[in-house]
Amino acid sequence: MSRFRRQKHEVPGLNLAALPDLIFTVLFFFMIVTHMRVVTPLVHVETPQGTELEKARKQGVIYLFIGQPMDAKGQVEGTSDSRRIQLNDRFVELEQLAQEIAVEKAQMSEDAREHLTVSIRADRNTEMGLINDVKQQLRKAGALNINYSASSKR
Numbered sequence: 001m002s003r004f005r006r007q008k009h010e011v012p013g014l015n016l017a018a019l020p021d022l023i024f025t026v027l028f029f030f031m032i033v034t035h036m037r038v039v040t041p042l043v044h045v046e047t048p049q050g051t052e053l054e055k056a057r058k059q060g061v062i063y064l065f066i067g068q069p070m071d072a073k074g075q076v077e078g079t080s081d082s083r084r085i086q087l088n089d090r091f092v093e094l095e096q097l098a099q100e101i102a103v104e105k106a107q108m109s110e111d112a113r114e115h116l117t118v119s120i121r122a123d124r125n126t127e128m129g130l131i132n133d134v135k136q137q138l139r140k141a142g143a144l145n146i147n148y149s150a151s152s153k154r
Helices: 019-033 094-106 110-114 128-141
Strands: 061-069 084-087 090-092 117-122 146-148
Touching: 061 094, 061 128, 084 094, 090 094, 094 128, 117 128
Parallel strands: 061 117, 117 146
Antiparallel strands: 061 084, 084 090
16 A cells, blocks of 8 residues: 555664773773872871972882871871871881881982981971971981971962
8 A cells, every 4th residue: 555664673782892992091091190199197187288389209208197196997086185106107106206217218229318308297286396306306317308298278
């Protein structure tokens, strides 16, 4: 009767040939862009704001954190007056700081030892008396190049 017959139209399958390329491209992008943390902070630090900031060198840096201690869940423990000193990945007492810096310095290469920088990241509520005591211990250890970490003004 009719000249035109209705034909069944099927939806073509989705071409997934480019999917692995896309996945590996995104993975590669995130591997390049992601900044890996060198030291895991064990103390809570809220850095003060600064106006004249510049990036520090990566080689020959010893990280020193001063702030309130945190538990395994990341919650601040202790009173608001208690401050701990963290050298790289461990806690140290103020009196032992010069010896621990000397040990860290001895483990570095000669080039890193020449450009040794101690990066102090102290909480904004840390008293300057403690910062001065830390600086005196660093002076005893011969670590005279000190970098203070801060966040930029927003």
